[in-house]
Amino acid sequence: MQIKSTLGLVVCCSLLLGGCGTDDTTDSVADAVAETVTDTVETEVEEVVDNIVVVDPSVFALNSLESIEIVDCTLSNGDASTCYSVTVNGFPADRNELGPFCPESIETTADDAGKWFDGGVLYDLTGSFVSNLSVFYGDSKWQLYDKDTGLVNITDTQVACEAAARPNVAAEYNNFCVQCEISYYSDVAGEGVSSTYLIPVTPVLRDSPADISSDNVGVAFNGVNLAVAAPTQAILSAYTIAAFDDCVGHVNPVAGYHYHGANHGDGTCPAIDYESDGHGGAFAYAMDGFAIYSMLNQSGEEDTDLDECRGHSDDSRGYHYHAAGAGENTFIGCFAGEIAQ
Amino acid sequence: MMNPHFKLLTMAVVLLTLTSTCLSAFAHEEHVFKAPWDACADAIKTQQCAYTNAHGDLFKGTCRVFNEALMCVRNQPIITAEKVTPADVAEVTVSSHHDSHENH
DSSP states (O other): OEEEEEEEEOBOOGGGGTTTTSHHHHHHHHHHHHHTOOEEEEEEEEOOBTTBOOOOGGGSOGGGEEEEEEEEEEBTTSOEEEEEEEEEOSSOTTOSOOOOOSOSBTTOOGGGOOEEEETBEEEEOOHHHHHTHHHHTTOTTOOOBOTTTOBBOBOOSHHHHHHHSSSSOOGGGTTEEEOOOGGGTOSSTTOOOOEEEEEESSOOEEEEEEOBOSSEEEEETTSOEEEOOOOHHHHHHTTEEEOBOTTSEEEETTTEEEESSOOTTSTTSOOOOOOTTSOOOEEEEETTSOEEEOSBOTTSOBOSOOOTTSEEEETTTEEEEEOOOTBSSOSOSSEEEOOBO | OOOHHHHHHHHHHHHHHHHHHHOGGGGOGGGGGGHHHHTTTTOOTTOEEEEEOTTOOEEEEEEEEETTEEEEEEOSOOBOGGGOOHHHHHHHHHHHHHOOOOOO
């Protein structure tokens, strides 16, 4: 059965979103966006047909969007199709600020520090954690703080962050906690690094899953990039910690603010609602157009029938993914559907 | 008939041997950050894999490619350390030897 509805797709410019990111301006921004509807397309919103649910563009937070439109595209199987071209400003629409990331000193507690993950576990990046790194990693070369002052070595300038955030970390930044400020890459408060994602309007299941070979796994409804696995081996081999905030996100010069895990509802990271049937809530679209839901259901259980991509199907949602644990350095295992080329 | 003690000892040795070869991450807890990659070091894509974290929790999944590197992506619920059984280990070991493999 099909339900047809007309969805107003907004095309707005970043100038209208200049005040994004604060509670006071959210309503006015939404009003401004609503008034700038310049393109309306008729889209068929379908219920589950052959395990497929079409992408719903209305789930994207208005104050994260710079534009969204339907464009012609070619899928990875060579077929001509239509895709949503979604341009986001890169700043999480559900937050006012990013961080905290690195702890300031070895006395810093979890409330004022971010996260680090290792072997599937997400840890509070407290001062205590930092001071114990040589034991944690079994390597006496770890010394991320000043022994006299207890202050943590933090990349606190754009030059330092970029020297330490690259694959071949500059030697002088060994034993640094790496954090980059979004202000280095965006002049407008409440905005990040603009990115455009091509997502098939109607997902197409592949015969066999595809590798995740690009930098993008998907995009969250709040406008944040879902990145591929962080190169922890390279990071740690330089005795650096690329600190995350509570949402398992951090900033780099290329992608801006991006996620390496899903950690909704912990610390300063906003929770997402469960579905009415207790199923985990959706928070993102993968690049193949299938939605990504939280790992656990309302009872705290994880599904036992996930495929190698961490996806499965049900009658309500069709084929969909469930994110891996917050400390697992991935969201999904592969693309079950065709992606746009 | 085999001495029951000898049989038990033999099984233990076999299990330990398989564990050390197939669940390589078990033996390198000081380098657990590499565990998801180490678990697929001698594997090919789509092969079953498993690793443990620093707490001893067991992660069972499939080797998948990320930026040309194989990494173990969990697709079964985490088995906490206190609930890990020899059967869990054996299941992973058997799967890793008998799965049909995709390699493209």
